[in-house]
Amino acid sequence: MIPAAQVLSADHDDTLALARGGDATAFAVLVRRHQAMFFSLALHVLRSRAAAEDLAQDVFLELYRNLWNLESTAHLVSWLRRVTGHRCIDELRRLRHRWELPMDEVPERGASARPRDLFLEGRLQQLVARLPPRARVVMVLRYQEELEPSEIADALQMPVNTVKSHLRRSLAVLRAGLLKVGQP
């Protein structure tokens, strides 16, 4: 019996092949399939829905121009991660730390049995928004997409040890930031 993941992957590769052949419907399917991942990544990093949508649109337009170069769905996802990550870093540098923009409240994917501490979540987002651009993208890839350091290193084209170092330092900064809030 063929595993479900393999069937899904073959189906996704077929869509990619159709999009590469110029099929607009197939390209729209690709965009819809991946838009949440990359819009959300941009939103968490840039903290502005408008900026995140602009960036996501630009990334998908660039994806269209590079479709001929992508051999599989895995390759496509890796390409999208790399381009979105680098564009987020560039945009942050361009904006020169305009990161204190309030996040719009949007319904989130999935629900958990544990009651949510919205104050804590907001505080963590603020603390991550104060990190340098590269560290911020590393943190979002780690905690939104739950990527391993090696996968983040691959996406951002940096050494694994640099990724680990970013994660270690960022977590230390977050712990210290949370302790400050807890103090009177």
Place this chain on the structure above:
Amino acid sequence: MNLDHDLRRAFTRKPAPPGLAGRVLARLEPRVIVPAATASLSPSPDRRAVRWLGAAAAIAVVAIGGERYYRQQETVAEAARVQQAAAARVQHDVRLALQIAGEKLAVVQRRLQEPNR
């Protein structure tokens, strides 16, 4: 407090705004992406114009090339005619010279054969 867990919750994936895919497609150039089923059946006006221009250019090249080829062939034929005429003239001159020389020789021979004179 479990920081890893809280970070995962703080950074859960957010849904994309409705219509994002449509806005991306709208930004693609109409010439670049067309539905595959109609792509081969109805070429865009631009592509049609390019085809007509290509056909016109090909016709112009063939016409100019043909005209030049015809002229060149005519020049070659004229040169051959001139050459042939010159050769005929030379042949005629040589024949005339031989005829004159032959007549002169005949006169000399006749005089030599008249000893009594």
